Amino acid sequence: MARRERLKRAGLIGALVGVAATGVAVGVTAERLLLRRRRAPEADDTQAGEWFRPLPCDEAVAVPTDFGVDLHVEIVDPVDGNELDLGPLDDVDPTLIFIHGFCLDMGTFYFQRAELTRLGEHRMVFYDQPGHGRSGKLADGEYTLDDLADGLVRVIDECAPDGPLVLIGHSMGGMTIMALAEQFPDLFGDRVKGVVLVSTSAGKLDEVAFGMPDYVARIAKPLMPVVIGGGKLTSNMVDNIRRASTDLGWLITRRYGFGSEEPDRALVSYVERMNSRTDTVVVARYLRTIYTHARYPALEALKRTKVLVVCGEDDKVTPPDHSAEICRILPDASFVAVPGAGHVALLERPDIVNAALLEFLEQIY
Known part of the structure; x- marks a missing residue:
């Protein structure tokens, strides 16, 4: 009985942590029954022939x-021939810095990077957030958005120490920009000439139901401390469960x-x-800072620069009303709602997102 209870508990935590990666905490069994699909791309898939290999870069640094x-x-x-380094600072094209979201990596910007590289007009900087992709992990303790902002400052200092900047953040990447604005408001309007916030929020994520029925959401939210406190004792067990449930993870990703x-x-x-490449310890150590994120006052600094807000119309992780609230505080911001898109609108509808980004960059210079 004790072993069965341990397995049951491990299954619960494994489901919660795996789901947390896409922002939903329960209901996965029903999703598996209702949304069972073959994972192999079909001929009519727009990206069926796209292998999503790593894109080339001119320099990689730690x-x-x-x-x-x-x-x-x-x-x-x-x-x-496209890079101009003559004339006053304001005449220089900005460096674009891309900041990805939770449980993702710099590959989130695959289509934006491919298109902007093809055009060859901008210097671009991409990086993996702490604990994600090829970046290092904390030895102990929790990750905080303040640390992420400090990390962004270090990237700016090392990779773009001079000249204007445009910061482009998706989901937690947008929150990182807000944390930067909270700590270093003078950067905005001075060096930061533009900010793009894609599928993000300035706070109240603990109130998001992720498209679930109210009664399910009410059950899910009190369980978040279980995930946050899961720690190393259960991490290997939970990661094994996640790897063994790849079909389930695929369906959850598809749905949410x-x-x-x-x-x-x-x-x-x-x-x-x-x-799936983001391990359970990293997931658990991020949840507190994400679910307690509240940086509405920090948006005031963004009034000094141009802002573009983009959101999928069917985003269940950071719903459109979160983008609407950002635009309410920043009435001069441009807003693009992406039809038929969810939380990864920049991958799901790159045509719309890329067009909006290019138009925004033209407005800056």
């Missing part, structure tokens, strides 16, 4: 942080990461691979 984690950074330079009824299977698999 940037150390004050909290003991090295960040993996990749730099893409403009095509020869995307907005369309039939998203491209290749895209779902790509996002699910990023989710």
